Amino acid sequence: MKTLRLTFESFRFAWQALQSNLLRTILSLLGVTVGIFAIIAVFTVVDSLEASVRQSMNFVGDKVIYVAKWPWAFGGDYPWWKYFNRPSPTLREFQQLQRLLTPENNRGVALFAARGGNTLKAGSNSLEDIALQGVTYEFRQVSDVPVQEGRYFTPQEIDAARNVAVVGYDIAHNLFPNGSAVGKEFRTHGLKYTIIGVMEKEGKKMLDTPSNDTNCLVPLGSFTKIYALSNGGMGGAQGTIGIKGTDADPGLLNLESEVQGAMRNIRGLKPREEDDFALNRPEMLADAISSLFSVIGVAGAVIGSFAILVGGFGIANIMFVSVTERTNIIGIQKSLGAKNYFILAQFLFEAIFLCLIGGAAGLFLVWLITLVPQDAMKITMSMYRIVLGLGLSVLIGVIAGIIPSVKAAMMNPVEAIRSK
Structure with a gap:
């Protein structure tokens, strides 16, 4: 029951902060939105591209071994002269x-x-x-x-x-x-x-x-x-x-x-x-495709992580400002018996809630991309990528909000009440 009350209070404070400082909050959330959009969009496009390439190669079949004159090769020099007279x-x-x-x-x-x-x-x-x-x-x-x-x-x-x-x-x-x-x-x-x-x-x-x-x-x-x-x-x-x-x-x-x-x-x-003779297997092609798209996915994740980093700084900034603005309220809560963990969890949940809003907005933008009709490649966003986007949002909220939350929890109630 206490956990539900704590969660409700945190969401209420976060919503009030969002309403009272709408422009500031939106600008701060924009970094998270762009970061989540960048990473999930890259992953979604790479997943869709890989699926389309694999579908294009489905003519080779599945769980098949092909006995042929020429071996399959992917990249590098191909010693064709060794196989010509086979x-x-x-x-x-x-x-x-x-x-x-x-x-x-x-x-x-x-x-x-x-x-x-x-x-x-x-x-x-x-x-x-x-x-x-x-x-x-x-x-x-x-x-x-x-x-x-x-x-x-x-x-x-x-x-x-x-x-x-x-x-x-x-x-x-x-x-x-x-x-x-x-x-x-x-x-x-x-x-x-x-x-x-x-x-x-x-x-x-x-x-x-x-x-x-x-x-x-x-x-x-x-x-x-x-x-x-x-x-x-x-x-x-x-x-x-x-x-x-x-x-x-x-x-x-x-x-x-x-x-x-x-x-x-x-x-x-x-x-x-x-x-x-050559024994060719579709797995050889699948491994080459997986290696290629793994590199592309990692490169996209690194690029998107910089956008998320900026978003994390924005959330941390708004949380420091929120702690400063509500110092008097923190002092009153502590004087009425609120524990340090309650204050810490209250601000930490607020940071997570704000990041979830930004992350959801980023996922919504990715979903809009999937609605664009494509002939050769159908873009789809999997449930795994949605969970990944929300999980990253929570992680950003925890990292960006932990220091402001600890600062709020460690305040002296007497000094906090006297502040204006």
């Missing part, structure tokens, strides 16, 4: 991996290859620079294929290399603007394909990464009618084998070890020979 994964290696890998460590193995720059035609409509991707039936187990209308391939269509296709949203709505595209036909490279499915619209991405909207999936056998799978060098289309891991294998360490051993066995590599 063979690309083949259909035979894909089939052997399917047989050798244990089902406990994987949820599917798929082979796929892609080439861009294709032109699709349907009547008087045509689309250029379309990605044509040949896949095996298991591709849906490795990568997300969000079919919105129609269906995915059947095993019979894959095995018979039929000329059927699952197309992206933009392809369907540009080639066939009137009505459904399912069951309609288009031509490319002199071949006629029937659309059996249309994928969901992904929309604009933050990065210029492959999008399902302009992607055309066809059976791998049908794809090889147009592009021969290359076994090395730069000619033809280079195949990639994707292996989907399981939740029971954290970090996919067991799967990676098994795939490495199986590929070395398939290619007949001796114990001392280096791998002539």
